[in-house]
Amino acid sequence: MQAAIILFPGSNREQDVHDALKRATGKEPLRVWHRDSDLPKADLIVIPGGFSYGDYLRCGAMAAHSPIMREVKARAETGTPVLGICNGFQIVTEAGLLPGVLLVNRTLRFHCKDVHLRVETSQSVYTRRYNAGQVIRVPVAHHDGNYFADKDTLDRLEGEGLVAFRYCRSDGEIDDDANANGSARAIAGILNEKRNVLGLMPHPEDATDPLLGSTDGQGFFASLAEALA
């Protein structure tokens, strides 16, 4: 599997996802500077975490209008998997690849900590190695991760099984305390209708090495390696 990681000025978790992909696939991901006009052929496009353009406007808003995003959108429409993590999730929602928006955390503060996620569907190239209902522990690190969409959109996401991850307690129960950023219906990650675009706030890439506290994110990258081999 060949992955391409898109770099914007201010991206800063590209190395983390690079390392996780390399560990899972054995193959060096490509790095693509946002001003490079040609997007190389890739089996997976990744938009990593960070603070693109400093997030001085709305998070992800500037990067979403970068020329390379037109190409990313075109690839997504032809079915290429596009993964947006954290700032990448903000960018793909701003670019219209996924519905909704990420608001400031309800605490109005940045949070970096491990959270529990319930895998809501194994029906995607990102989650096929997990079981639906499985609880995993991975870190979050964001200031604006409070997912919001109107009621109809949320109903549709749930009805079509497009919610990929929710914040939960360690026993898998959804409750308000476990939903630190205040996301609507505890949503941590969603898929598009074609199920090839995934956006999520947490960082499975930082939970793939036994020395770093959790390996629960390995299934995520193993899923991709298996599906896109």
Add this chain to the structure above:
Amino acid sequence: MTVIDPPATLDQARQFGLSEDEFKRACRIMGRTPNFTELGIFSVMWSEHCSYKSSKVWLKKLPTTGARVICGPGENAGVIDIGDGDAAIFKMESHNHPSFIEPYQGAATGVGGILRDVFTMGARPIANLNALRFGSPAHPKTRHLVDGVVRGIGGYGNCVGVPTVGGECNFHPSYNGNILVNAMTVGLARSSRIFYSAAAGPGNPVIYVGAKTGRDGIHGATMASAEFSEDSESKRPTVQVGDPFTEKLLIEACLELMESDAIVAIQDMGAAGLTSSSVEMAGKGGLGIELDLDRVPTRETAMSPYEIMLSESQERMLMILKPERAELARRIFEKWELDFAVIGRVTDSGRLVLTMHGQTVADMPVGPLVTEAPLYERPWTPAPALPGLAAKGVAAREPIAALKQLVACPDLASKRWIWEQYDHLVMGHTVQRPGGDAAVVRLPGRKKALALATDCTPRYCAADPKRGGAQAVAENWRNITAVGATPLAITDNMNFGNPERPEIMGQFAQSIEGMREACLALDYPVVSGNVSLYNETNGSGILPTPVIGGVGLIDDAAKAVTLAFKRAGEIVVAIGETTGWLGQSLYLRELLGREDGSPPPVDLKAERRNGDFVRAQILAGAVTSCHDVSDGGLLIALAEMAMAGGIGATVAAPQDQPAHGFWFGEDQARYVVTCRAADALLQAAQKANVPARVVGKTGGDALTLAGGNAISVAELKHLNEAWLPAYMAQ
């Protein structure tokens, strides 16, 4: 050459913080009276902040060399050899005065400045730490300052993508009017690719890169060299404004350029901006510099030479390049959308010559600006010796009740609320997160890791500066040791009051003496540092606070241990001698409202012996957890291990000494370790002449005193975690 502008006056010099003698000295060096711009340059170069004029004679006493030291104090940061051709580059720096006036920007730009000091030398920053001191929680400003400082550090560090992995935070009324914000950055470089600041090659172009110059921060270095009074709020315009996004681009652009051979010398524009960077580069190279100020990128119109030279606008660097590589450099900086301007050239005149609008606006000798800066041997008086306190003479409280109060006191309460606002995981190498004795950060592509910690116990330093100085170094060494790493070198951040007062100068001098002894005994040289004096408001100074930032190395990150109890049924062993020393303890302060007695003695031989023993046991896999014993004493250490592991323990004090002294005394050179069977460990300790005593066994869900009271781990956690969030929510 005719220099424009009328001569400056003594009154102007005084406003700039220069004394009459210093003004006369400047006139003598110039051979005439300097003009306004030149006087401004003298005043910032000779400010306490830039010249170290009160501290230099003492700083020279610190040991700065060692087998691992590649570059000691004097450059942008210290450099040590960590094997395999790798070098760790690190430094700590204060941003105290600005953070009190404008906490968010003050703290943010503190982080930005120290990052630049490190990547200037060719290192990719891989970890940030900080040491924070705030006033009493009851003081009306404290909550606002904590909030702003934490947001500022997070706002900057999170955006640049460097993990903030550790630090410390204390509260004391002596900081009510002068908080301390000390930030440390650690970077990683190839030891063959270190970049220095000495200018070379007359004719080589002088390049300005980064952000544009504005009117912010003018005379920031001078402000940081004076006491505060009621009107310190009016100094807000001297605080700079940070832009972490530009910093991130600057890091990437500089590191990309450093892959080539283009750079002759490089220096960040920190305190005193373009002035100190150009003067220091020329001074170190024994050369001169000519700058055309019309070419300096500015973001405001009609800036005067004085404003351009003294601006402390952030995210700017000065470089001297090989002429044939200037185009390559320009392309890299343009890719990263940063300003790039050739603003001058290196000369062999030994003079700093500034031109603007075709006129010479300053012309001054570089050498004397640096070498003839005033140097003071200020008078000092030693701190009066305080008596020891025997535990027998100190009121005894029931230990579990005392523990409950101590784990929830501001200095011991969990600082999770702070460090969860810092991205401590980005870059994907944080093996041990904040909350332990030392952070452990693995090096990319390697098995080895660095262990990092910051430490100081200011109440010890106030009571006995020499002992306190030694203790700060020893505790830092112990924290690095407690994870299994070998301590290699330190950076120091000396925060004190007004050095013109002999008792304050005495605190400084004696702290240095204590640090010196500890550094020598522990082979722990000082490779970089920063001095922050005049931390006083209306004549009332802070507790002396010499903060130590330490770096250690462990060859295999997988061998590092944490403080958490790992499983039930393990033996808990206290290493080191417990005499029950309660002088200056938190027990005394928090339970009895007393801040008296002498602080615990620091036996550096025992420190070394006990630490070397513990480290060897960790690396041999003989212990399953380890924690140093410091603030609060043994029972606090045990409670912290139980809370971290979510496992209780049953522990017992010996019959032959007062229980409150045993549990809450703050004797130094101690650790708590756990192991599956104690016999081998105790035998090895005896052989090494290291005191070791079984104090209990892990298990259950409570911390239980044998034959006494107990407290559940859940309640301990609640007490320990609740204070700071509840305080900040008020």
